[in-house]
Amino acid sequence: MNIRKAIKARHSVRQFKDIPIGKNEAERLNEIIDECNNESGMNIQLVQNDPDCFNTFLAHYGKFKNANNYIALVGRKSLGDLDERAGYYGEKIVLKAQMLGLNTCWVAGSYGKGKCKADKNAGEKIVCVIAIGYGENQGKPHKSRSLEKICALKKDEMPVWFKNGMLAAVLAPTAVNQQKFFIDIDGENAVITAGRSPLAKIDLGIVRYNFEAASGHKCISK
Numbered sequence: 001m002n003i004r005k006a007i008k009a010r011h012s013v014r015q016f017k018d019i020p021i022g023k024n025e026a027e028r029l030n031e032i033i034d035e036c037n038n039e040s041g042m043n044i045q046l047v048q049n050d051p052d053c054f055n056t057f058l059a060h061y062g063k064f065k066n067a068n069n070y071i072a073l074v075g076r077k078s079l080g081d082l083d084e085r086a087g088y089y090g091e092k093i094v095l096k097a098q099m100l101g102l103n104t105c106w107v108a109g110s111y112g113k114g115k116c117k118a119d120k121n122a123g124e125k126i127v128c129v130i131a132i133g134y135g136e137n138q139g140k141p142h143k144s145r146s147l148e149k150i151c152a153l154k155k156d157e158m159p160v161w162f163k164n165g166m167l168a169a170v171l172a173p174t175a176v177n178q179q180k181f182f183i184d185i186d187g188e189n190a191v192i193t194a195g196r197s198p199l200a201k202i203d204l205g206i207v208r209y210n211f212e213a214a215s216g217h218k219c220i221s222k
């Protein structure tokens with residue numbers, strides 16, 4: 001599966017089979033996590049076989065099942081753009097997971113923050129987590145906002161690379177599917193602005209990664 005197919009195939013999955021992540025898949029995930037940590041200066045971790053973190057009222061209410069594995073997006077609070085970095089690198093890992101046959105769900109609210117087993121060094125915090133495992137289902141497509149509402153260009157004015165980027169941007173996961181971002185073109189790059197909401201910067205990083213992965217062009221945040 002290539003990255004554009006992974007972007008199309010990815011939907012949030014909250015019910016997982018009660019089986020551990022395969023050894024090979026876990027190794028490949030840890031490889032990409034190391035790569036992301038080296039590039040971003042974050043301390044992202046894969047936590048496996050921990051039934052506690054999603055054993056909370058909110059997780060049950062949110063219909064999470066067998067969410068025993070997760071990726072914790074941990075980083076230094078002093079990084080001014082920590083949320084955006086978490087979004088960008090988290091989505092890189094999510095799409096890799098999809099290509100490895102795993103399913104995921106970004107989670108900022110429906111887990112036990114105090115129960116998360118990830119290690120934190122002094123000055124670090126957990127931005128959010130991503131539940132990961134073999135889905136009981138593949139999830140379903142979300143409603144996407146129309147391109148005119150989130151983009152300065154009309155469809156027939158878009159260069160092919162930009163259109164590919166936009167199509168991937170509207171498929172990106174965002175908190176409560178809010179899709180509060182706006183994308184414009186600036187020469188060979190795209191420029192993205194985030195809406196105002198508590199999780200908008202995480203969303204911004206996620207959407208930037210989707211756009212860049214599908215278009216091969218930079219998507220710069222303003």
Ligand SMILES: Cc1cc2nc3c(=O)[nH]c(=O)nc-3n(C[C@H](O)[C@H](O)[C@H](O)COP(=O)(O)O)c2cc1C
Pocket residue numbers: 010011012013014062105106107108109110111128139140141142171172173174175176177199202203206
């Ligand atoms: C930053 C962020 C936080 C999220 N937090 C939660 C959460 O706490 N609980 C939950 O069930 N889903 C959560 N989601 C999943 C979104 O509801 C989901 O991505 C969105 O509805 C779009 O659906 P899709 O991922 O299937 O495309 C979160 C998504 C993002 C990007």
